Amino acid sequence: MINPSSILICLLMIVLSPLLPGIINKTKAFFGGRQGPPVLQLYFDIAKLLRKSSVYSETTTAVTRIAPFVILFSALSAALLVPVAFRSAGISFTGDIILLAYLLGIGRFFMVLAALDTGSAFEGMGAAREVLYSALAEPALFCGLLVLINETSQTSLSAIYEKLTAECWWQNPMTFLLIAVSWMIVLLVENARIPIDDPNTHLELTMIHEVMILDYSSKDLALIEFAGAVKLAVFSSLLVGLVFSGNELGLPLQLLAFAAAMTLVAIIVGVVESTIARFRLLHVPKFIVGSGALAIIALILKLSGN
Amino acid sequence: MLANYWQMPLQEQTMQQFIIAITLITVGGILAFITRKNRDVSTIVGAGSAIIGSLIAAVPVARVLFSSAELPLLLLNLPLGEATLKLDAVSAFFSLPILALFPAVALYNAACSKHDRHTHDNCWLLLNMLAAAMLLLLASANALTFLIAWELMSVAAFFLIVWRDEIASARSAAWQFLIASHVGTAALMLLFALLSVQSGSLEFARFAAMYMPAGFETTAFLLAVFGFGVKVGLLPLHVWLPDSYTFADAPVSAILSGAMSKMGFYGLLRVLMLLPLPRESWGWLLVVGGLLTGIFALIMALAQSDIKKVVSYSSMENAGIILMAIGCSLLAMSWKQPEIAGIAMAGALLHILNHAVCKGLLFMGTGAIYWGTGTRRLELMGGLAGKMPFTAVCFALASVAIAGLPPFNSFISEFIIFIAGLKAAISNDPQALLLAAAMLSGLALIGGLAAATFARTFGLVFLGAARHDKKHEMQDISPALRLPFIFLLICMGALIVAAPWLLSPIMRVSWLIMARQTGFALVDLSEAALWQPVGLVVAFSLTMIVLVLAGWQLRRKFFSAGERSDRPTWDCGYAAPDARMQYTSSSFSQTIVDIFSPVVRPYKHGEKVSGLFPQHASFRTDTPDSLLRYLFVPLFGLIDRILLPLRGLQHGRLHLYICYVAITLLALLVWKVVAI
Numbered sequence: 001m002i003n004p005s006s007i008l009i010c011l012l013m014i015v016l017s018p019l020l021p022g023i024i025n026k027t028k029a030f031f032g033g034r035q036g037p038p039v040l041q042l043y044f045d046i047a048k049l050l051r052k053s054s055v056y057s058e059t060t061t062a063v064t065r066i067a068p069f070v071i072l073f074s075a076l077s078a079a080l081l082v083p084v085a086f087r088s089a090g091i092s093f094t095g096d097i098i099l100l101a102y103l104l105g106i107g108r109f110f111m112v113l114a115a116l117d118t119g120s121a122f123e124g125m126g127a128a129r130e131v132l133y134s135a136l137a138e139p140a141l142f143c144g145l146l147v148l149i150n151e152t153s154q155t156s157l158s159a160i161y162e163k164l165t166a167e168c169w170w171q172n173p174m175t176f177l178l179i180a181v182s183w184m185i186v187l188l189v190e191n192a193r194i195p196i197d198d199p200n201t202h203l204e205l206t207m208i209h210e211v212m213i214l215d216y217s218s219k220d221l222a223l224i225e226f227a228g229a230v231k232l233a234v235f236s237s238l239l240v241g242l243v244f245s246g247n248e249l250g251l252p253l254q255l256l257a258f259a260a261a262m263t264l265v266a267i268i269v270g271v272v273e274s275t276i277a278r279f280r281l282l283h284v285p286k287f288i289v290g291s292g293a294l295a296i297i298a299l300i301l302k303l304s305g306n
Numbered sequence: 307m308l309a310n311y312w313q314m315p316l317q318e319q320t321m322q323q324f325i326i327a328i329t330l331i332t333v334g335g336i337l338a339f340i341t342r343k344n345r346d347v348s349t350i351v352g353a354g355s356a357i358i359g360s361l362i363a364a365v366p367v368a369r370v371l372f373s374s375a376e377l378p379l380l381l382l383n384l385p386l387g388e389a390t391l392k393l394d395a396v397s398a399f400f401s402l403p404i405l406a407l408f409p410a411v412a413l414y415n416a417a418c419s420k421h422d423r424h425t426h427d428n429c430w431l432l433l434n435m436l437a438a439a440m441l442l443l444l445a446s447a448n449a450l451t452f453l454i455a456w457e458l459m460s461v462a463a464f465f466l467i468v469w470r471d472e473i474a475s476a477r478s479a480a481w482q483f484l485i486a487s488h489v490g491t492a493a494l495m496l497l498f499a500l501l502s503v504q505s506g507s508l509e510f511a512r513f514a515a516m517y518m519p520a521g522f523e524t525t526a527f528l529l530a531v532f533g534f535g536v537k538v539g540l541l542p543l544h545v546w547l548p549d550s551y552t553f554a555d556a557p558v559s560a561i562l563s564g565a566m567s568k569m570g571f572y573g574l575l576r577v578l579m580l581l582p583l584p585r586e587s588w589g590w591l592l593v594v595g596g597l598l599t600g601i602f603a604l605i606m607a608l609a610q611s612d613i614k615k616v617v618s619y620s621s622m623e624n625a626g627i628i629l630m631a632i633g634c635s636l637l638a639m640s641w642k643q644p645e646i647a648g649i650a651m652a653g654a655l656l657h658i659l660n661h662a663v664c665k666g667l668l669f670m671g672t673g674a675i676y677w678g679t680g681t682r683r684l685e686l687m688g689g690l691a692g693k694m695p696f697t698a699v700c701f702a703l704a705s706v707a708i709a710g711l712p713p714f715n716s717f718i719s720e721f722i723i724f725i726a727g728l729k730a731a732i733s734n735d736p737q738a739l740l741l742a743a744a745m746l747s748g749l750a751l752i753g754g755l756a757a758a759t760f761a762r763t764f765g766l767v768f769l770g771a772a773r774h775d776k777k778h779e780m781q782d783i784s785p786a787l788r789l790p791f792i793f794l795l796i797c798m799g800a801l802i803v804a805a806p807w808l809l810s811p812i813m814r815v816s817w818l819i820m821a822r823q824t825g826f827a828l829v830d831l832s833e834a835a836l837w838q839p840v841g842l843v844v845a846f847s848l849t850m851i852v853l854v855l856a857g858w859q860l861r862r863k864f865f866s867a868g869e870r871s872d873r874p875t876w877d878c879g880y881a882a883p884d885a886r887m888q889y890t891s892s893s894f895s896q897t898i899v900d901i902f903s904p905v906v907r908p909y910k911h912g913e914k915v916s917g918l919f920p921q922h923a924s925f926r927t928d929t930p931d932s933l934l935r936y937l938f939v940p941l942f943g944l945i946d947r948i949l950l951p952l953r954g955l956q957h958g959r960l961h962l963y964i965c966y967v968a969i970t971l972l973a974l975l976v977w978k979v980v981a982i
Contacts, residue, residue, distance in 0.1 A: 053868030057875035059771045061691045062858075063702075069857040073850055094839045098724045099712065099846060102753070106711040106850075109757050116765030116889075119689070120877040124770075124889025131761055132898050135754025139747035146742055149731040215876050219865055285901060292747070299743055303736050 001158075007080065007090040009255070014079050017233035018042035018226065020266045024193075027270025042229060049222035057215055059119040067114035068216070068223040074107030075227040078234045081157070085258040086246035088158030097145055097157045101138060104190070104231065108134055111224075115212040126211035129281065133196065133208070136288040137189040143295035144179040147302045148242070161241040172305060178298035180243055185291035187235040187269070191228070194273040196284050206281065236265040320366040324393055327363035328441045330355055335434025342428065349416045352430030356412035356437065360405045363441060367405065370398035371811045379447065389448040390509060396579070397444040399655060399815045400572040403662035404444075404565045406797050408437045410790035411557040414670055417786040418557075429469065429555075436462035436561065440569055449498035449508045456494065456569075460487040463566055467554045479549035486546035490536030497529035497577070513580040514822060523581050527588050530577040531595075537570030539622040540629065541599040545934040548606070551618035552682075556673025557790075559614065563621040563669060564662035571628060571658060575819050583823045584636040586737070592633025593741065597748040600626025604755035605902045608762065608895040609929035612682045613675065616763050617668050620708060623756060624661040628654045630745060631723045634730070635816070637741055639824050646729045647824070648831030651816035652809065653722035660707070660715040663797045667704035670790060671697055674783045675767060679774060684763070684891035689772035694782040698768045700791045705760040707798060710753050713847030715801040721843055722836060724749060755898075762894045771885035803848070806841045809833055892927050899929070907932045 022039035029036020038044075056064060080090040081100045089096065112131055115123035149155060151172075152163035169176050189196050192209030201207050213224055240261040246254050279287055334355020338348045370393055379390045415429065436459060443455035464487070468480035502508050505516035518526075531540070539547045547567075551559040578584065600623045607619035631654035638647035674697040676682060678690065691698040707714035727745035730738045801808075813833040820826055874883050899908060912925030955966075 054866075054870075055873060055876075056869065056871035058872055059689065059875055060871065061698075061769060063691070063769060065862065066854060066858050069854045069861070070850075072857075073854055077846060077850070091842065093842050094835065095721060095725045095728055096839075098721055098728075099843055101750070102710070102712050102717060102721075103846075103850075105753065105757055106706070106713075109706065109709065109711055109761055112761040113765050113769060116761070117769040118875045118877070119770030119885065119888045120875045120880070120883065121887050121889050122877055124894060127761070127765070128889065128894045128897055131754070131758035132901075135751060135758055135898075138750040138754050142746040142750045143743060146731045146739070146746055149728060149742075150734075150739055153732045155725070155728045155732070214878060219861065285897075296743075299739070303739055 001088070001092050003088050003090055003092070003158075006084060006087050009084045009087065010079055010082075010090045013084050013233055013237065014076060014230055017079075017229040018046065020232050020236065020262065021229055023263055023266035024270040024273065027267050028274050031271070031274035042225065046222045046226055049218055049225070052218035054218040054220055057118050060117050060215075063110070063117045064114050064216075065220075067110040067117075068220040068227075070110040071107040072223045072227045074103045074105075075230040075234065078103050079230055082234050082237050083158045083161045083241045084237055085251075085254045086161075086241070086244070086249065087254065088162065092156045092158035094155045100157070100234075101141060104234075105134075105138075107227070107231075111212055114216075118215045120215070122205070122207075122211050123214055125205070126208050126214075129208045129284075130212060133189055133284060133288055136285055136292070137186050140182050140288070140292040140295045141186050143292060143299055144182050147175060147179060147295075147298050150302055157241075161245075162247060164242070165245050165247070172301065175298045175301045175305070176242070178294045178301070180239065182291045182294040182298070183235075183239055183242060184268070185288070185294075187232075187239060187265075188272070189288055189291075190235055191232045193269055195276045195279045195287070198278050201278075206278075233262070236262050239265055320369050321391075321393060324363055324366045324441070324445060325391070327359045328438050328445075330362065331359035331434045331438045331441070334359065335431045335438070338430035338434070339428050342430075345419060348430060349419050352434065353412040353416035356430075356434060357409045359434075359437075360409045363401065364405050366393060367398040367401050370395055371402075371815075389446070389451045390511075391445045391451070392447040393445050395811075395815045395818050396572070396575060399812070400568060400658075401441060401444050402659055403568050404437060404440050404561075406794070407561050407564045407662060407666045410666055410670070410793050411561045413790040413793065414557040414560075414673070414787065417784065417789065418673075429466070432462045432466050433558070433561070436466065436566070440565060443569060444572065447510045449502055449510070449513075452510075452573075453491070453495060453498060456491060456573075459566060459569065460484075460491065463487075463550075463562060466558045466562075467550050469555055469558075470553065473553070475549070476553035479546075479553040482546040483550040486536050486543065490533045490543070493529045493533035493536075494573070497526055497533060500526060500529070501580070510576070510580060518582060524585065524587075526577065526581055527584075530574055531591065534570040534573040534577075535595075537573070538567050538625040538629070539599065539603075540595055540625070541602060542933055542937060544599070544603070544622050545931055545938050547622055548610075548615050548618040548931060551621065551669075552612060552614040556614075556669050556676065559618070559672075560666040560669035563618070564665045567621065567625065568658055568662060571625075571632070571654075574632070578636070579819055579822065581823070584640050586637060586640045589633045589635075589637030589640060592629050592636060593744055594633075596626045596629030596631075596633055597744060597752075598626070599623070599629065600748070600752040601755070602905065604752060604759055605899065605906055606929065606931065607759045608755070609892075609899045609906050609908055609927075611684050611891055611927075613684055613687075613763065613767065614669075614672050614682055616684075616759065617665070617672055620668075620756070620759060621661075621665055623752065624657065624665070624708070627720065627723065627749065627752060628657050628661075630748065631657065631726065634723075634726055634741060634745060635820070637737075638726075638730070639820055641733075641735070641738065642824070643730075643733075644824070644826040644830035645832045645835065646726050647820055647826070648813060648816055648833070649722060649729065649836060650726035651819060652812045652833075652836070653719050653726060655812050655815060656722060656805070656808065657716065657719035660719050660801055663794055663801060664704045664708040664714075664716060667700055667791065667794045667798070668708060670794070671701040671704060674787070674791075675701075677783060677787075678780045681774075684766055686774050687767045688770045688774070688885065688888065689768070690780075691768040693772075693780045694768075696782050696788055696791070700795065701768065702764055703795065703798070705764040709757045709760040711757060712843070713802070713850045715798055715805070717847075718802065718805045718840060718843055720749065720753070722840065725836070725839060758895075758898065762891060766889075766891045766894065770888050771883075773885050773888070802844060805844050806837060809836055809840060905932060907935070 021042050026036050078100045081096045083089045112127040115127040148160050152160045154160045197208040244261050246257050334351055338352035341347045379392050381388050439455045439458035446452040464484045467483055470476045501513045505512045536543045551563055603619045603622035607616045610616045631650045635647045635650035678694050707716050710716045710720045727742045731742035813831055817828045817831055906929055908927050908929040910927050913923055915923045
């Protein structure tokens with residue numbers, strides 16, 4: 001099903017998505033007692049990068065040139081598939097979340113290839129970590145989804161979220177809380193946030209996402225940064241739809257509530273980043289598998305409740 | 307038989323056409339063998355008969371699949387009685403991988419035979435025999451012809467694997483194949499013997515109609531899973547697979563993995579068509595077995611440093627996915643859920659087709675890489691994309707496809723299997739929810755690991771700086787050798803674009819598989835439920851291809867002012883990056899392999915670096931199949947020791963052997979007399 005009004009809202013979300021990293025950084029600055037960069041900083045960065053011209057390494061091939069477009073397309077089309085502002089997604093059909101996850105997967109695949117294309121040891125390191133962590137995170141996402149499908153008897157994301165009301169939460173609070181926590185962890189993993197990865201680190205040996213795009217510059221980097229912000233918005237709205245419901249509200253109220261909820265998610269990410277230290281790399285897989293375990297516990301609770 | 311061909315009704319003519327194709331391929335192989343001294347003639351005869359034979363066979367196959375024509379039985383008079391041949395929709399579907407890969411492989415072989423001094427003289431004979439045996443296998447509706455074709459197929463495959471018999475490990479790989487394949491065939495013989503004793507006939511049609519006592523059908527199913535599981539590479543029975551595919555010639559590996567191992571699925575489904583309604587436990591066996599197969603295969607693939615082994619293990623992974631989908635379908639059949647059963651089976655069938663095409667491309671790609679570099683070791687490659695752009699593009703497309711990522715064909719079939727899982731999750735039955743959990747999270751994990759495997763393979767072979775000897779002259783494959791790649795790329799494109807239209811014939815095939823036992827009607831399978839999702843996925847895929855290419859070209863044409871690409875990799879300011887500083891294939895997968903090291907048990911050889919200014923250090927990891935090492939080698943050693951005393955019976959004296967025959971006959975005579 002194609003829903004034109006949602007496509008417009010979705011475009012709005014895409015345009016506003018660079019605000020989310022700004023809000024996260026503001027929150028972190030608040031905890032650190034600093035003033036911090038302006039909320040619009042990512043827009044400034046992107047504008048600056050778009051004016052510059054690229055430098056490519058001599059070892060790179062066409063993969064490095066194509067990858068930014070694949071990454072951007074994957075993030076934008078994922079945004080089209082996720083329910084926004086408590087309404088159905090721009091495009092919704094049976095199994096849309098599978099397409100969503102795999103579209104993000106192709107973006108990641110090309111980012112890894114682009115990292116290997118430079119022939120650098122650091123970027124190879126980041127690529128190796130990225131593929132492992134994302135492979136472990138995906139089962140958690142799908143396990144949680146399974147409980148939601150069972151609860152609502154629907155197979156498309158929009159229909160699931162439409163049926164998922166406060167009543168469901170009241171009936172099985174623990175189940176949904178576990179899924180929310182598990183999906184929050186997936187959000188942190190997929191968007192390379194603390195405690196899995198540190199977007200601000202300056203030590204290449206410990207980086208994951210940032211080190212993979214080390215050799216990108218100018219317009220390509222702008223596209224990748226923008227795609228990263230959109231991806232964060234996609235996962236945030238997935239989480240917002242799970243926790244809040246506002247089907248009955250009017251459109252203006254829905255938009256306001258959605259904006260507030262997205263801000264809340266960004267603030268929570270900021271609080272997590274300010275209060276938790278980054279894990280040692282050896283412990284990260286355990287943490288991610290833990291989020292899968294939470295989703296499995298939710299599934300068992302659901303099974304015993306049936 | 308052929309005398310009054312043109313007077314026959316169209317239906318019979320089509321069936322005859324299929325037999326003519328098989329005959330043509332066989333005769334072509336034999337003629338190529340006879341003319342082997344003149345290599346050009348032999349190539350033309352062999353490849354020509356392969357391609358023309360496949361084209362002729364494609365007509366009846368297309369008629370059966372698309373116009374749902376019912377072809378009549380064909381009776382053959384064999385010494386042991388009559389045998390029937392029949393081409394129904396299931397057989398027709400399973401001949402598609404053969405008809406796609408066989409011409410491609412023939413083209414590849416023909417283009418290669420000029421350059422490759424290793425090409426052996428009887429390769430056309432064996433290759434054509436393999437294909438003809440597979441087509442005969444698909445057409446046989448009789449246990450005896452089925453087993454004969456099965457054996458012909460295995461023997462041809464054995465001789466194709468052992469083509470480089472001067473290499474000890476190639477010989478041992480071929481022996482492993484032969485032993486595994488015969489252990490499997492033994493189970494199949496037992497299975498068909500049981501069925502024919504019970505029904506008093508060797509015809510499949512009679513098997514289906516007979517009464518089965520309690521427990522009989524489970525025994526039959528387990529024998530079938532064992533016998534056919536060996537061919538597809540089900541978890542503990544897969545040990546022959548990686549080595550055989552590695553040591554066979556690249557096009558041979560393509561047809562072994564893409565077509566021959568698919569015959570295992572055909573056999574399994576054919577036997578399921580003959581048995582009564584599946585039990586729940588059968589489905590669970592396949593789901594759990596498939597899941598473990600898939601995950602184990604990918605972890606092993608990540609630990610390998612031989613490119614063909616990586617691709618071989620990925621065949622096993624895809625077999626795991628297909629087995630999971632078939633298992634899900636069996637479970638849904640036993641729960642009387644026609645919608646899920648139909649979707650899961652359709653997903654499995656489509657995945658078989660998609661995997662055949664992608665794996666053909668990948669294996670032929672490894673052949674091209676070997677042609678260019680002269681090695682199969684991932685550690686010695688890197689930066690091939692600049693030297694071999696055509697191979698790089700083919701391998702990249704096939705890698706993305708085999709990792710099950712959009713916008714390529716394997717994603718569509720995995721997506722359909724996922725939908726079966728999603729539909730199972732709606733049910734309130736705890737078992738169904740458990741099935742959905744196994745399918746969804748299992749497929750997600752397999753998908754993630756497959757992406758890791760192929761990002762590693764493509765990235766470390768084609769991208770980065772070259773690790774091989776710079777002096778080694780390297781060039782891309784010759785234009786003639788590109789033809790089979792282009793052919794398979796076209797097949798791949800067709801499988802993406804035509805996916806929504808393929809649903810209807812595939813749904814009919816899956817209905818045929820389950821119609822008799824379950825009594826489902828074709829409409830129950832609700833093919834319509836798949837149209838919208840699959841259509842949208844295809845639309846997304848095509849949009850993605852167009853937009854990404856358009857964006858790239860626009861950026862290159864209009865927004866590339868002032869760009870430069872003449873500097874070494876920046877890498878945070880490394881002064882003199884070197885190809886040897888790059889991440890290697892084993893370092894790339896080390897974190898993943900370490901997590902699963904209790905399962906894969908990698909060997910690590912190396913010396914500790916100590917002291918200041920160490921002069922020399924080396925490190926090597928090696929990961930042979932852990933099940934082979936810890937299960938089969940000890941098991942076969944034990945069997946060997948137990949059977950050692952019997953070796954006295956085998957002394958080589960002919961007159962005593964004749965005596966054995968006489969004693970056996972006498973014992974049988976006595977038994978017969980006493981029994982009466």
